[in-house]
Amino acid sequence: MTSAWLAWRTMRRYRARTALATIGVAIIGALLFDMLLLSRGLVTSFADLLNHSGYDVRVLNSQGFSLARATIPRASEVDAAIARLPEVASVARIRLEPATAMHHGADINVALISSTHSGTQVAWTLISGADLPADGASADRCPVLVASNLAARLELQPGAPLSLRAGVSGERSVLPAVACRVVGIGASPFSAGDEYQVLTTLSGMRAVRGGADDDTADVVLVASRPESGPAAAVHAIAARHPDLHVYSNEDVVEQFNQNGFAYFRQISVVLSSITIVFTVLLVATILTVSTNQRLGEIAALRALGIGRRRIATMLLWESVLIVGVGGLLALPLGGLVAVGLDGILKQMPGIPEALHFFVFEGRAVALHALLLSTTALVAALYPMWLTARLPIASTLRREVVG
Amino acid sequence: MTPRAIVEARSVGRVFPMPAGPVTALRDVSLRIDAADYVAITGPSGCGKSTLLHLVGCVDAPTSGSIVFEDRDVQSLGETARSRIRLTRIGFVFQRFFLLPMLTAGENIELPQAEAGVPAAARRARTAELLEYVGLANRADHLPSQLSGGEMQRTAIARALANRPALLVADEPTGELDEETGEHVAALFDRVHADGTAILMVTHNAALAARATRRYAMKNGMLAS
Numbered sequence: 301m302t303s304a305w306l307a308w309r310t311m312r313r314y315r316a317r318t319a320l321a322t323i324g325v326a327i328i329g330a331l332l333f334d335m336l337l338l339s340r341g342l343v344t345s346f347a348d349l350l351n352h353s354g355y356d357v358r359v360l361n362s363q364g365f366s367l368a369r370a371t372i373p374r375a376s377e378v379d380a381a382i383a384r385l386p387e388v389a390s391v392a393r394i395r396l397e398p399a400t401a402m403h404h405g406a407d408i409n410v411a412l413i414s415s416t417h418s419g420t421q422v423a424w425t426l427i428s429g430a431d432l433p434a435d436g437a438s439a440d441r442c443p444v445l446v447a448s449n450l451a452a453r454l455e456l457q458p459g460a461p462l463s464l465r466a467g468v469s470g471e472r473s474v475l476p477a478v479a480c481r482v483v484g485i486g487a488s489p490f491s492a493g494d495e496y497q498v499l500t501t502l503s504g505m506r507a508v509r510g511g512a513d514d515d516t517a518d519v520v521l522v523a524s525r526p527e528s529g530p531a532a533a534v535h536a537i538a539a540r541h542p543d544l545h546v547y548s549n550e551d552v553v554e555q556f557n558q559n560g561f562a563y564f565r566q567i568s569v570v571l572s573s574i575t576i577v578f579t580v581l582l583v584a585t586i587l588t589v590s591t592n593q594r595l596g597e598i599a600a601l602r603a604l605g606i607g608r609r610r611i612a613t614m615l616l617w618e619s620v621l622i623v624g625v626g627g628l629l630a631l632p633l634g635g636l637v638a639v640g641l642d643g644i645l646k647q648m649p650g651i652p653e654a655l656h657f658f659v660f661e662g663r664a665v666a667l668h669a670l671l672l673s674t675t676a677l678v679a680a681l682y683p684m685w686l687t688a689r690l691p692i693a694s695t696l697r698r699e700v701v702g
Numbered sequence: 703m704t705p706r707a708i709v710e711a712r713s714v715g716r717v718f719p720m721p722a723g724p725v726t727a728l729r730d731v732s733l734r735i736d737a738a739d740y741v742a743i744t745g746p747s748g749c750g751k752s753t754l755l756h757l758v759g760c761v762d763a764p765t766s767g768s769i770v771f772e773d774r775d776v777q778s779l780g781e782t783a784r785s786r787i788r789l790t791r792i793g794f795v796f797q798r799f800f801l802l803p804m805l806t807a808g809e810n811i812e813l814p815q816a817e818a819g820v821p822a823a824a825r826r827a828r829t830a831e832l833l834e835y836v837g838l839a840n841r842a843d844h845l846p847s848q849l850s851g852g853e854m855q856r857t858a859i860a861r862a863l864a865n866r867p868a869l870l871v872a873d874e875p876t877g878e879l880d881e882e883t884g885e886h887v888a889a890l891f892d893r894v895h896a897d898g899t900a901i902l903m904v905t906h907n908a909a910l911a912a913r914a915t916r917r918y919a920m921k922n923g924m925l926a927s
Contacts, residue, residue: 301809301816313804600800603761604861605789606817608781693762696873697752699798 303610307617314590318622321586325579325626325672326633332575333634333668334641334658339568341659343557349489349654350549353423355392355521356530358552359537360545371395375517378541379416382520387528387536392417393517395505398467401446401498402477403454410450410496412464414505419445419486422521424499429458429484432499442480442504450496451485458484464498466508475510489654493646564657576675583619583679591615591683595690596699602692612684619680620673627672631665707770708791708868708900709758710734714767716753716923727753729923730767735869735902740895742914743904743925750923751904752873758902759792759871760784772868789818793862793899797874799854801846807857808833808842814864832860836890852883859890863899870894872903876910888913 311318350356359382362370372378375393383391392415399412415422419432424445432445442464446456456462465477480500491497506513524533530548537546547555557565591598598611638658645657716728727750735741735758743751756762757769760776769776771787779787788794801810808829815825833839836856846854855875862870872891876884888910895901895915905911918925 301813306804309804596798597800597802600794600796601802601813602785603759603788603794603796604814605785605787605792605865606814607785610817693753693756696756696761696796 303613304617304621306610306614307621310614310618311621317586317590321583321622322626322629324582325623326629328575328579328582329623329627329630329668329672330634330637332572332579332671333630333664334638335568335572335575336664336667336671337634337638337658337660339565339572340661340664341657342561342564342655343553344659344661345654345656346556346561347549347553348659349652350552352489352654353521354421355390355523356549357522357524357533357537358547358549359520359522359541360518360547361543362545371516371518372520372544373516375515375520378544379517379520381540382522382537385533385536385540387524387533389523389525390417391523392422392521393502394422394519394521395502395516396518397505397509399498399508400465400467400477401450401454401496402463402465403456403460406454408450408453408496409467410464410498412466412505412508413497413499414502415499416502419484419499422499423490424486424488427485427487429482431484431486432501433483434501440481440483440504442478442500442507443483444480444504445484445486445499446482447491447495447497448485448487449491449493450498451482453496456482456485458482462498464508466510478508480504480508487653490652492650492652494649572671576671579623579672579675580679583622583676584682586622587615587619587680587683588686590618591686595695598687599690599692599695599699602690603696608688611687615683615687616677616680619676619683623672623676623679627669630672631668635660707734707736708739708772710770711754711758711764712768712770714754714757714764714769716750716757716762717765727923728757728764731923731925732767733758733918733925735900737868737898737900738915740891740901740913740915741903741918742911742916743902743918743920744906744908744911745904745920747906749920751920753923754920754925755871755873755902755904758869759794760787789814790865791868793859793865793867793870795855795858795862795870795872795875797877799846799851799858799878801854801857801861803846806843806845807838807849807853807860810846810857811861811864814861818865820865828864829860832863835863835893836860850883851879852886855879855883855887856890859887859894863894868900870899870901872901872905874905874907875903876905876907884910 361372379391379393382388395414397412399410401408401410418434420426427448432443460482462480462482463477464480466475488497522533524530534546534548642656642658711731711733713730713732714728715730718725718727731754745751757764763777811829811832812825833842836859838853838856876887891901892913911917918927
């Protein structure tokens with residue numbers, strides 16, 4: 301006849317009260333769980349996204365990731381110099397250019413990306429057709445790998461022609477469209493749902509730009525050697541090119557964590573705190589009302605010599621059981637809500653398909669359990685204090701008179 | 703040889719502080735209960751009967767005088783020690799039974815034994831014995847809501863006897879029962895007394911009080927034979 305057993309029997313006896321309290325905790329707990337997933341979800345997802353690319357160092361010509369474009373000049377020299385470093389395993393040069401895709405009378409703005417490497421080497425997933433060949437390894441003047449959303453929109457199949465016109469400014473803005481050939485259809489983890497991406501080779505980019513080659517790159521992606529690690533590679537590249545800005549994936553994630561994602565963390569902290577307060581109030585109110593309804597019983601138990609500790613512990617167990625069961629139910633419920641909210645948030649423009657706002661982590665479950673355990677304890681404190689301080693004689697008298 | 707006193711109230715007084723001014727519930731009351739006693743206290747409502755019972759039952763403290771339970775001054779004891787006395791030496795029977803509604807009759811009787819640290823097997827045996835004693839052997843697994851008033855009070859008496867107390871204190875034990883059921887409960891008290899447990903009972907019921915070996919009337923917080 302432990303206190304936990306007594307608490308369990310009490311909860312079974314008052315089923316409706318227990319069910320309402322548990323459902324209440326489950327709903328509030330689900331929101332708490334979602335906030336915990338949100339607090340780190342974007343950062344975790346972003347880190348996964350970067351690491352998925354297979355490159356762990358990024359070289360830029362601007363500090364941070366500002367919107368103002370600053371390309372790396374003499375990119376081929378930079379590429380070659382970095383590739384010669386002993387800490388570096390491979391290097392890919394990436395160039396971005398706005399362009400217009402034309403097919404059967406439809407004009408669509410696309411992001412034209414050129415890479416020195418094949419599509420799968422820069423994290424694209426091939427859906428159909430062939431991979432983009434490495435630069436110079438194809439007889440095609442302008443082979444392209446198109447994102448699946450663009451392929452669906454223009455009804456493109458591998459082997460289909462696709463006209464691309466560069467969206468360059470100035471005198472070259474009158475450049476004619478270039479006939480490219482779709483070698484395959486793929487998906488990039490960095491592609492947003494509302495964005496159409498086309499990947500091509502450096503030669504393909506040069507052709508679309510009317511033969512102009514300014515030998516620049518927007519970013520140089522570097523894969524460090526496993527035995528060196530990204531930190532050593534960053535150090536070596538920065539020493540070799542002090543004019544450029546070099547970041548490991550960790551640096552990038554940390555920078556975003558400090559700036560772009562801080563809002564989500566703050567929102568999460570505020571909403572988590574509110575949900576915890578609501579949980580405490582809900583459980584404390586239910587336990588207090590329940591205790592007040594049972595004052596006669598409790599005074600009688602005390603008169604019979606049942607210790608204050610056992611009665612207080614019984615109340616604590618009631619709180620733990622309500623919050624525990626509610627907290628467990630909150631996990632699948634919160635998971636479902638997170639999937640729905642993630643879908644809504646990902647409809648924001650510019651959000652890559654593979655990026656998620658809510659990411660399931662064991663750490664979030666552990667924190668959820670810790671916060672709810674503390675909540676159960678805090679919620680039980682007042683009813684426990686009430687029973688411990690209960691004047692036995694006057695309560696019995698009042699109960700009989702009442 | 704003088705029998706050993708179980709509990710002794712020595713010139714006890716009890717004053718309750720109230721917003722409108724202090725109310726004196728007991729004035730200089732002395733009462734001794736020995737092992738073979740069956741004491742009944744009668745009197746009108748508000749005369750201080752229950753207050754005296756609470757003092758003797760160690761659930762309240764006098765504002766003057768002292769309560770000595772088995773040679774120990776109760777006021778000098780902490781709450782844990784007083785609780786231990788109530789658990790092992792005193793059995794309480796209440797007007798409204800106060801059985802735990804989520805426990806069966808048997809479990810209600812087991813609870814004080816569990817608190818006293820009695821092993822499970824011994825608890826079950828004692829519970830079966832007590833249910834048999836109060837005539838509820840076939841009601842062990844029934845919840846209080848499935849029992850009649852008389853059955854609930856008999857369960858409460860069995861619960862009060864669970865740890866073999868020296869003293870049974872009963873506050874209006876037939877107050878919620880009809881006459882016939884009250885008679886059965888009164889007969890059970892007679893049996894408990896005959897089996898060696900001292901009883902202190904406060905009641906309005908003159909017939910019940912008449913069964914006691916010593917009777918007192920209480921008026922305005924004072925006791926008279």
